[in-house]
Amino acid sequence: MNITWFHRGKxxxxxxxxxxxxxxxxxxxxxxxxxxxxxxxxQIPLVKVKAQDDAGExxxxxxxxxxxxxxxxHSVDENGNPIGFAIDVFDHLAxxxxxxxTYIIYDGWPEVQQAIRDGKADVIPNFGVTDxxxxxxxxxxxxEVFPVSxxxxxxxxxxxxxxxxxxxxTAVVVSNVAVGLLESAGVPIIVYDDVASAFFALLxxxxxxxxxxxxxxxxxxxxxxxxxxxxVVGNPLIEIRRSIAVAKDKPDLxxxxxxxxxxxxxxxxxxxxxxxxxxxxxxxHYWTAERxxxxxxxxxxxxxxxxxxxxxxxxxSMNRKLRLSITERQRAEDAVQQELKVRIQAEEEISRLNxxxxxxxxxxxxxxxxxxRELESFSYSVSHDLRAxxxxxxxxxxxxxxxxxxxxxxxxxHYFDNIVSASEQMGQLIDDLLRYSRLxxxxxxxxxxPLQEILAQAxxxxxxxxxxxxxxxxxxxxxxxxxxxxxxxxxxxINLLDNALAYHRKDTPPQxxxxxxxxxxxxxxxxxxxxxxxxxxxxxxxxxxFQRLHxxxxxxxxxxxxxxxxxxxDMLGGRVWVESKxxxxxxFYVEVST
Amino acid sequence: xxxxxxxILLVEDSPMDVELTLDAFRQVRLQxxxxxANNGQEALDYLFxxxxxxxxxxxxxxxxxxxxxxxxxxxxxxxxxxxxxxxxLKRIPVIILTSSKExxxxxxxxxxxxxxxxxKPVSFEGFLGVVGHIADYWLTLNVGPPEGENGN
Numbered sequence: 001m002n003i004t005w006f007h008r009g010k011x012x013x014x015x016x017x018x019x020x021x022x023x024x025x026x027x028x029x030x031x032x033x034x035x036x037x038x039x040x041x042x043q044i045p046l047v048k049v050k051a052q053d054d055a056g057e058x059x060x061x062x063x064x065x066x067x068x069x070x071x072x073x074h075s076v077d078e079n080g081n082p083i084g085f086a087i088d089v090f091d092h093l094a095x096x097x098x099x100x101x102t103y104i105i106y107d108g109w110p111e112v113q114q115a116i117r118d119g120k121a122d123v124i125p126n127f128g129v130t131d132x133x134x135x136x137x138x139x140x141x142x143x144e145v146f147p148v149s150x151x152x153x154x155x156x157x158x159x160x161x162x163x164x165x166x167x168x169x170t171a172v173v174v175s176n177v178a179v180g181l182l183e184s185a186g187v188p189i190i191v192y193d194d195v196a197s198a199f200f201a202l203l204x205x206x207x208x209x210x211x212x213x214x215x216x217x218x219x220x221x222x223x224x225x226x227x228x229x230x231x232v233v234g235n236p237l238i239e240i241r242r243s244i245a246v247a248k249d250k251p252d253l254x255x256x257x258x259x260x261x262x263x264x265x266x267x268x269x270x271x272x273x274x275x276x277x278x279x280x281x282x283x284x285h286y287w288t289a290e291r292x293x294x295x296x297x298x299x300x301x302x303x304x305x306x307x308x309x310x311x312x313x314x315x316x317s318m319n320r321k322l323r324l325s326i327t328e329r330q331r332a333e334d335a336v337q338q339e340l341k342v343r344i345q346a347e348e349e350i351s352r353l354n355x356x357x358x359x360x361x362x363x364x365x366x367x368x369x370x371x372x373r374e375l376e377s378f379s380y381s382v383s384h385d386l387r388a389x390x391x392x393x394x395x396x397x398x399x400x401x402x403x404x405x406x407x408x409x410x411x412x413x414h415y416f417d418n419i420v421s422a423s424e425q426m427g428q429l430i431d432d433l434l435r436y437s438r439l440x441x442x443x444x445x446x447x448x449x450p451l452q453e454i455l456a457q458a459x460x461x462x463x464x465x466x467x468x469x470x471x472x473x474x475x476x477x478x479x480x481x482x483x484x485x486x487x488x489x490x491x492x493x494i495n496l497l498d499n500a501l502a503y504h505r506k507d508t509p510p511q512x513x514x515x516x517x518x519x520x521x522x523x524x525x526x527x528x529x530x531x532x533x534x535x536x537x538x539x540x541x542x543x544x545x546f547q548r549l550h551x552x553x554x555x556x557x558x559x560x561x562x563x564x565x566x567x568x569x570d571m572l573g574g575r576v577w578v579e580s581k582x583x584x585x586x587x588f589y590v591e592v593s594t
Numbered sequence: 595x596x597x598x599x600x601x602i603l604l605v606e607d608s609p610m611d612v613e614l615t616l617d618a619f620r621q622v623r624l625q626x627x628x629x630x631a632n633n634g635q636e637a638l639d640y641l642f643x644x645x646x647x648x649x650x651x652x653x654x655x656x657x658x659x660x661x662x663x664x665x666x667x668x669x670x671x672x673x674x675x676x677x678x679x680x681x682x683l684k685r686i687p688v689i690i691l692t693s694s695k696e697x698x699x700x701x702x703x704x705x706x707x708x709x710x711x712x713x714k715p716v717s718f719e720g721f722l723g724v725v726g727h728i729a730d731y732w733l734t735l736n737v738g739p740p741e742g743e744n745g746n
Contacts, residue, residue, distance in 0.1 A: 385664075387693040387716060392610040395718035399617065420717070427716030434695070 035300050038293070062099045062253065064090065065112045065121035069194070072219050072277040073126050076105065085277035086126030089143065090244070092269065096260040099253075109175050116247055123253070124245040128177060137245035140258045143265045144243075144274075147236030148178050149214040151202060154229050159209060161234025162187070171198040171207040178211035181237050195220065203229060211237060215278045375437065386430055394423030425552070432560035436545060439564060444485050444571050451479035451525075454486065455514070458493035462501065471501055474513035482523050483593050488568040495561035496588055500529035502555055503586075518594070522574075525590045534580040542578065565590070600733050602628045603656035605637040605673060606691075607665040614718065615660070615691075618725040626733070629653065634668025637661075638676055641683055658732055659688045661708075663699055671706060678707035685739035687732060 066074050066082055073086040082103045094101045104121055106112045115121040116137055129139050150170075152159050159165060165187055172178045172189045182189050190207055192198035199220055202210040210217070214232065221227040244261070246254040264270055400408070401416040408416070455475065459466075466473060482489070497512060504510035511530040516523055534542060534549070541547050543566035548559035565588075569576040572592050580586035606612045612630055619628060631637035637659075640647045647653045659677070663670035670690065677683045687709040692699065695713050703711055712728070715721050 387714075388608055388611065391693065391714060391716050391718075391721070392608070392614065394716050395614040395617075395721060396610070398718035399614075424717055431695075438697075 060099050063102050063121045064123045064125050065104050065115040067108050067112050068105050088273045090125035093260040097256040122247050126242050127245040129241045138254050140244040142241035142243035143261050145241045147214045147239050149232045149236045151210040151230050152233050154231050165209050168208045170209040170211050171201050173198050219278050429558050432558045439567050446483045448481050449484045450481045454489045471510040476515045484572050491568045492565050495565045496527045499561050500527050503531040521594050522591050528587045530585040533582040533584045535582050539578050600626050600657035601654045602658050604660045605631045606662045607633050618722050622726045622729050624729050634665045634673045637673050660691045663692045674706045
């Protein structure tokens with residue numbers, strides 16, 4: 001069993017899934033080996049005993065007198081052969097001493113004693129030792145001692161020993177040693193013919209106590225399954241030694257038997273015989289060598305089977321897990337395949353779209369180039385073809401207004417002046433439009449541009465106007481260098497300043513300031529006027545082409561200036577916005593990269 | 595300032611422009627005879643003396659050519675190219691007189707060999723100024739190529 005545990009413990013250390021193959025095999029081999037060793041060990045004493053049995057050499061005939069019934073010492077089986085503890089022990093002793101025993105069965109102990117006296121028998125195999133009997137026979141060393149005890153029923157509570165039974169009747173058995181003992185102690189006794197009658201008299205309540213050799217009563221109670229109904233009280237009345245009685249005239253036999261007893265008593269075999277007849281606690285009796293052997297074998301077999309089953313189960317569950325994981329894996333692989341497929345499709349779709357896009361970009365670029373060329377030719381047409389008739393209108397109207405004044409009424413003259421003025425305005429519009437469209441077609445190359453120079457040029461070009469309007473300019477003089485295009489930046493300055501100068505209040509001269517600040521890698525330019533301001537809803541619209549908020553009479557202009565600013569700023573990758581309120585002046589911000 | 599007598603060839607397809615230009619020349623009191631070619635082909639015919647133009651008494655070789663660019667069929671560039679590629683004509687100063695301010699036009703004109711590029715202003719007053727300057731500069735200040743050696 002320990003071995004089994006050891007193996008189980010060891011195997012238990014490995015998780016099922018990881019259990020190596022080696023320890024399993026080794027453990028099975030180990031169990032088998034231990035099993036073999038046990039078998040051999042059990043066989044050895046049997047063999048030895050058998051060898052001793054065969055050792056008998058000089059055979060001596062011995063006649064033994066025994067009573068018919070004195071269980072468990074003496075009894076007779078169904079064939080009339082004597083059996084009992086005394087017989088078994090004496091058979092063994094005789095065998096050791098090399099004696100051939102003949103048993104003569106007598107009805108009772110008195111007859112047995114008589115047979116010795118008469119010389120009809122040589123020995124009494126089991127006889128209580130008393131001084132009285134020593135005169136009749138010689139005793140070997142005793143091989144058994146049993147107490148003669150007082151028994152009471154389990155339920156008795158007022159009898160603790162001999163002192164409590166002076167007025168009670170005690171059962172005894174005829175010719176037993178207890179009879180004389182109790183009589184001499186003055187205890188009333190009822191004498192029964194046999195022990196069974198006395199035992200049941202106690203249980204039935206005929207008597208309150210029973211005095212008799214303890215092992216015999218216990219044996220009887222065990223066999224009748226009544227051991228729990230009786231108990232021993234007090235100290236034993238007496239301890240009786242039992243030994244083999246040998247006729248006085250057989251000292252050789254006495255010596256032989258003494259030797260055999262000294263060898264035999266205390267051996268396992270003796271214990272076995274004792275247990276067989278007197279019965280012991282079942283646990284001790286139960287584990288006979290054979291039974292233990294078989295149980296061990298079965299347990300080992302079971303544990304081997306268990307190990308195999310465990311192993312098989314481990315394999316089985318591993319197999320199942322494996323199969324499960326394979327299925328899962330296949331499923332995952334299928335999913336991956338599916339996803340891969342989807343992705344490949346998606347990629348194909350993407351590359352198809354990309355190709356389409358590229359194609360469209362190329363087409364679009366081509367279209368744009370075409371459109372650009374068309375625009376150029378359109379601009380060209382505008383510049384030539386619109387201007388030519390315009391010049392004609394203007395020119396002839398002027399000639400009439402100048403040279404043919406006399407032929408015209410004042411009204412007619414005024415109308416011709418209107419034609420001239422309108423023509424000039426038309427000419428200006430065409431010029432601005434061309435300027436705007438030309439700006440869009442310009443290629444931008446970003447270079448460091450010193451803004452101060454650009455501003456100076458712009459102011460220079462605006463000088464006539466500034467002088468005419470008596471404008472007050474307050475301009476920063478430390479403008480930074482930015483990354484940009486001279487033409488575009490110049491357009492931004494000119495048009496912003498022009499715008500700021502234009503929309504001043506009628507009663508005050510224009511006041512325009514320009515400053516700047518650096519914000520990270522950007523520069524924000526700020527052009528502020530104290531002019532008429534712009535309503536919020538126009539803060540975006542003013543940057544559209546030809547968007548005008550005022551009539552030509554109020555503020556002359558074509559509405560192209562801020563559109564050019566916006567376009568130029570866009571082309572530089574910057575931003576332009578306005579903060580303004582009606583009557584509160586306007587501030588234009590331009591943000592460009594440094 | 596005395597203006598030397600010179601023959602001027604005006605190449606212009608728009609009759610109204612022709613009229614205005616002639617008027618303007620009259621205004622600045624330019625007495626020179628101005629020949630007019632109404633398109634590029636006529637200009638070439640005139641310059642190469644083809645047909646009636648072979649008569650140089652009636653149609654003398656010009657001392658100055660005023661050339662419009664945008665004309666149907668043979669345009670100003672073609673006329674300019676032919677002039678500048680022709681040894682007997684190449685020394686004649688050619689003034690481009692156009693309403694185009696386009697960079698492309700300006701660049702191409704000078705590339706081919708224009709001697710001057712003038713933009714016609716919209717207003718007649720402005721145009722008068724331009725014509726006045728032409729007369730002052732090209733017909734007074736500017737010293738032309740040697741006489742009679744055009745044809746080598």
